[in-house]
Amino acid sequence: MIVFRYLSRELMITLSAVSAVLLVIIMSGRFIKYLAQAAQGVLDPGVLFMIMGFRLPGFMQLILPLGLFLGILLAYGRLYLDSEMTVLAATGMSQQRLMLYTLAPATLVALMVAWLSLGLAPQGVVKVTQILNQQDALSEFDTLVPGRFQSMQSGSRVTYTQSMSEDRTTLGGIFISEKRLSADGDKERGITVLVAESGRQEVLADGSRYLILENGYRYDGNPGQADYRAIQYDTYGVLLAKPQVSEEVNEREAIPTRELLGSDNLRHQAELQWRLSLPLLVFIVALMAVPLSRVNPRQGRFLKLLPAILLYMAYLTMLIAARGALEKGTLPLALGLWSVHALFALIGFGLLYWEPLRLKWQSRRAAQELTHG
Secondary structure, three states: HHHHHHHHHHHHHHHHHEEEEEEEEHHHHHHHHHHHHHOOOOOOHHHHHHHHHHHHHHHHHHHHHHHHHHHHHHHHHHHHOOOOHHHHHHOOOOOHHHHHHHHHHHHHHHHHHHHHHHHHHHHHHHHHHHHHHHHHOOOOOOOOOOOOOEEEEEOOEEEEEEEEEOOOOOOEEEEEEEEEEEEOOOOEEEEEEEEEEEEEEOOOOOOEEEEEEEEEEEEEOOOOOOEEEEEEEEEEEOOOOOOOOOOOOOOHOOOHHHHHHHOOHHHHHHHHHHHHHHHHHHHHHHHHHHHEEEEEEEOOOOHHHHHHHHHHHHHHHHHHHHHHHHOOOOOOOOOOOOHHHHHHHHHHHHHHHHHHHHHHHHHHHHHHHHHHO
């Protein structure tokens, strides 16, 4: 029991550290993407942390299996390097018993992944979809930030306002630069610049929104050329386009698991098998990681790390490929993702029993040589 607690503690500490690092890396990349959209006025900055929070279960359901895999490799690799595993082996600790000890923390991780993949992750996707739909309903006026140049419509329009009232109804010191394109949208015909002392939003009966500019000028021309036109106006209307939120949300990921259970749709069945595969993935990667963590102290703890990561990547890639084939109907439902799990489970058992069988075979061969000698 003391050995079990020691191994479990070492594994869980390493698992937590590795998972935290992976989470920071993944969420940082995604947060930078959202932050760039907020800087462009596509997203309201106030919803960034809400989106990241609802996305967290979806990240964790993929991070935890990899964190467990790397945690076993690093934690047990250190024990082999410090000859602690050699001492345990001398007292009767076999690879099979080590595997049984590892199944306890692996079961805990699998239950957590099942909770995430079957429950929390779909709910999070629903919330993210609702937030993004609300952002799609916003206009360029709603996402303006005073004192900042904001790019809209894929960079074809740049908007700036010096000030804005607290109720966001009135703007002051407005600058708008917009590219004028040809009828087919392929060629640029020049630039239109609008400046105004103030502006307000007006919503028409058909739902379209306009920014009504007051007391300003309009300049039409081509950069680098002297021919331009200046028009003074008292009132000028600019159509406000809706920000295009570039976030892909798969509708199947938002479907509750209980609805997938009774569906005959191939895409829904593929989604269900994917969600059930993630907890199963935890046990199989643990099965592969335990024998792969065995290293020679002279070789270092990182000798098998790269091949192990490549094996894990192959596993995950084949799961994704099988999921795509299942959606297209080219792979029978009976095989589905289970065939990939079965293949790598066989690889895991092969790795687990290969070393004991090899040592037994070498001992038998040495005994035969001594007998014949």
